[in-house]
Amino acid sequence: MTSRIIIGLMSGTSVDGIDAAIVEIRGRAPRLSARLLHHHQANWPLRLRRRLLAAMGNAPSSAAEICELNFLTARSFAAAVQSALQHARIAPHRVTAVASHGQTICHLPPQPGRTTGSTLQLGDVSVIAALTGIQTIGNFRSADMAVGGHGAPLVPWTDAILLRDTRKTRAIQNIGGIANVTYLPPGRGFSDVLAFDTGPGNMAIDALISIATGGSRHCDTNGRIARHGRVDERLFTRLKAHRYFSQQPPKSTGREVFGAAFVENLLTRAAGKRICDLAATLTALTAWSIADAYHRFLPRVPDEVIIGGGGLHNPELMRYLTADLAKLGCRTLIPMDQLKIANKAREAMAFALLGAAALDGVPANLPQVTGAAQLMLLGVVAQGTG
Numbered sequence: 001m002t003s004r005i006i007i008g009l010m011s012g013t014s015v016d017g018i019d020a021a022i023v024e025i026r027g028r029a030p031r032l033s034a035r036l037l038h039h040h041q042a043n044w045p046l047r048l049r050r051r052l053l054a055a056m057g058n059a060p061s062s063a064a065e066i067c068e069l070n071f072l073t074a075r076s077f078a079a080a081v082q083s084a085l086q087h088a089r090i091a092p093h094r095v096t097a098v099a100s101h102g103q104t105i106c107h108l109p110p111q112p113g114r115t116t117g118s119t120l121q122l123g124d125v126s127v128i129a130a131l132t133g134i135q136t137i138g139n140f141r142s143a144d145m146a147v148g149g150h151g152a153p154l155v156p157w158t159d160a161i162l163l164r165d166t167r168k169t170r171a172i173q174n175i176g177g178i179a180n181v182t183y184l185p186p187g188r189g190f191s192d193v194l195a196f197d198t199g200p201g202n203m204a205i206d207a208l209i210s211i212a213t214g215g216s217r218h219c220d221t222n223g224r225i226a227r228h229g230r231v232d233e234r235l236f237t238r239l240k241a242h243r244y245f246s247q248q249p250p251k252s253t254g255r256e257v258f259g260a261a262f263v264e265n266l267l268t269r270a271a272g273k274r275i276c277d278l279a280a281t282l283t284a285l286t287a288w289s290i291a292d293a294y295h296r297f298l299p300r301v302p303d304e305v306i307i308g309g310g311g312l313h314n315p316e317l318m319r320y321l322t323a324d325l326a327k328l329g330c331r332t333l334i335p336m337d338q339l340k341i342a343n344k345a346r347e348a349m350a351f352a353l354l355g356a357a358a359l360d361g362v363p364a365n366l367p368q369v370t371g372a373a374q375l376m377l378l379g380v381v382a383q384g385t386g
Contacts, residue, residue, distance in 0.1 A: 099355025
């Protein structure tokens with residue numbers, strides 16, 4: 001059986017670090033197995049992180065700014081690859097490819113009044129390939145969006161390979177900046193896999209804390225602020241009426257819907273309310289939106305919910321989510337790490353597998369998930385110099 005080493009790179013909407021997963025992949029897509037050899041998280045240069053977050057915000061960015069950020073982002077990705085290899089003591093010539101998600105700064109899925117979707121991930125693959133000497137695959141979302149898809153979520157293809165059970169129905173719930181679910185009924189294959197973004201994950205909570213503290217804090221660490229607050233029921237009811245929650249899948253969302261502008265509008269409407277109460281309300285909203293999406297859109301309540309992403313480490317969020325899912329009859333929540341897939345490395349691992357699919361010439365989008373008109377080969381390849 002063929003064996004390849006592919007490095008998956010991931011940086012999410014929170015821009016809180018670059019995850020590099022060095023993965024040994026055996027087989028040919030879609031019959032793949034994966035073993036994590038090493039996970040490395042690199043910090044973003046502070047000034048670059050601020051510039052990326054600013055480019056994602058409401059203030060206009062110049063073409064020159066986006067142009068420069070594209071190359072600076074690629075250089076940071078390349079540095080993360082080099083650092084990961086050094087820590088793992090793996091020589092670059094042993095690596096078949098780097099597979100980079102890129103840094104999303106804008107994602108505009110198709111919707112009524114905007115039938116053509118678009119997306120932009122920074123971090124030019126040719127720059128990464130030139131600096132590392134390793135062929136690099138990127139721009140995974142564009143081909144799916146070109147044929148009417150949302151370009152997201154893409155990880156469900158790998159979830160079906162790595163996490164599907166032959167007897168139990170599983171929901172793989174990621175809670176990153178945005179929360180998304182993959183529904184895996186018992187069995188094999190891809191045709192009956194469902195997935196979509198359920199709504200905000202940590203993004204709205206993070207934005208609230210950042211705005212309220214003038215940028216001195218970026219998140220509600222361990223849910224401490226929310227723990228001292230109470231859910232504002234009237235505000236909670238208004239937030240639950242957001243049109244995204246009732247929108248039928250396929251669907252995806254991002255910072256454009258649940259980022260800083262969403263929170264600034266909330267603060268305007270909730271003037272005078274305590275920040276801890278607002279944090280509790282947004283934490284409850286994230287949990288409710290996940291359970292509500294299961295109730296509305298999944299064919300049945302899953303036997304198990306596998307939880308991953310940074311939200312797993314927020315005890316208040318997990319407390320709300322456990323209670324909301326229990327109301328649906330789902331009482332088995334399992335941290336991702338218990339399945340021997342490192343939570344922090346999961347999405348970077350997923351892009352390593354998507355990179356393998358690209359090299360094997362195998363489509364890895366799921367049209368029933370993204371809304372694309374057809375199966376598509378994802379990613380473009382830039383040749384390395386090694």
